[in-house]
Amino acid sequence: MSTAGSGSRVELAAYGRSWLVHAIAGFLALVLSACASRPGPEVLTPVAATVPGARTVTVYVATTRERASPGRNVFTTERSARLNYAEFSISIPPGHKAGEIEWPGSTPDPATSFATIRQTVLDEETFRRRVGSRAGRRHDVGVFVHGYNTSFQEALFRLAQLSADSQLDTVPVLFAWPSEAAITGYVADREGVTYSRDYLAQVLSMLTRERSVRNVAVIGHSMGGWLTMETLRQLRLQGRGDVLARLQVVLAAPDIDLDVFRTQVAAVGRMSPPLTILVSKDDWALAASSRLSGGRERVGTLDVEDVRVQAIARQEGLRVVDISTLTAPDAFNHDRFVSFAAVYSAVAPRGGSGDPLRQAGAFVFNAAGTVLSTPFTLVGQALAGEPIR
Structure with missing residues (x-):
């Protein structure tokens, strides 16, 4: 031998x-x-009052989850035949640390934890009117589409945290699909997002019709990224370019087969601003998903230094951003988008004209909030935020 x-x-x-x-x-x-232990629906029960120094975030909800009983904002893993709507006011504690959710114990305490201080069951018209109304001013709306193995309350509090940390004047809307919120529920969750495509398209169409809404930003995390892309594809095939023209889309660690993604992008076409993909090469959750899928590469683990990825980004008008250098709040390195949202909102130029991430290409985003063209770029190029060529 x-x-x-x-x-x-x-x-x-x-x-x-x-x-x-x-x-x-x-x-x-x-x-x-x-x-x-994971938070149960008891964290949705309103507490009596807030405390000095606490902030309040109002989150609007559109969900394909079924209500546990009529007239209550407790949602099950069952699929609803129609969209359910709700409004929650969440108190953020004075000592809140960016990127974290200070989960309550057996009794929520607004002084030390996130706490629900008010919740309301809404019908569709009231939801539309409240999201669209901002004292006569035009405003932006941010729609968060959560990922696999996520309960309703986890998605709700995550969006409240993202909204509080970003400090942007954007109305937060949660699109909650019926995740099983279980490690063993991967297949069921995939069917749950498939079930929800028409409903997400309905919500996005509704929001973009509102004259007071300037832009609608959509953030699809993990399996929620697959739901987001399928919805965009559906809107394009239905001739709803008017809706797509009003959307700004970010896919965070998208759990999408790369070949499937190529067909989705081909159908959707170029978007303005470019569709953004946040990737990490060491995302263990997506590595597990890849194994479950027979070794198929996931979009959320793309390597921005790969010339093929750079070529695809340029050809298809995408911006692929590697956020691997940021601290992950979870053991799987799957939730880095939370850190990205906090850092980027602090350093991004307001108005968009000087923001390098408004152009297509492949980028690296470091922990200091600097956009780099490669990990070894010259300082001048780093400050200019030039894309990989």
Whole structure:
């Protein structure tokens, strides 16, 4: 047997051991996360009052989840035959740390934790009127489409946190689809987002019809990115270019097969501003999804240094942003978009004209909030925010 052959076997064995270590680590992480306590619907029960220094964020909800009972804002994992609407006011504690959700214990305390201080069941007309009304001023709306294994209350409080940290004058809207909120619910969640495509299209169409709404930003996280892209594709095929023209779309760690994404992009076409994709090469959640899909590459793990990715970004008018250098609030490196939202909102130029991330291309975004063309770019290029060429 040749030395080269022996070396190949050693390399394969080493690769196998490495994969096994990561697989075991991932399995243990999944077990631990499954065993960890998660907030139940009790956190949606309003508390009596707020405290000095606390901030209040009002989140509007459109959901395909079924209500546990009529007239109550407690939602199950069942699919509703029509959209349900709600309004929640969430108190953010005075000592809130950006990027984190200070979850309440058995009794929510506005002094130390997120707390629901008010909630209201809405009908469609009231939802439309309240989201569209801002004392006669034109304003932007931000729609958050959550990801896999997410409960209603987790999605709600995450959007409240994102809204509080961004400090932008944008009305937050949660589009909540019926996730099983279980590690074992991946297939069921995939069917849940498929079920919700028509309903998300309905919500986006409604919001873009409002004259007081300037732009609608859509953030689709993980499996919510797949739902977002399918909805954009559907709108394009239905000839709803008027709706697409009003949207600004960000896909955060999208759990989408790369080949499927190419067909979606081909149908949707170029968007202005360009469709943004936030990626991390070390996203373990997407690595697990890839294994479940037979090793198919996920869009959320694209490598911006790959010349093929750079070419696709230029050809299709996309902006792919690597945020791997940012701190991840979760063990899977899957929620880095939370850190990106906090940092980027603080450094992004207002008005958009000087923002390098308004152009298509492949970028690296570092922890200091600097947009780089490559990890080894010259300082001048970094400050200019030039895309990879």
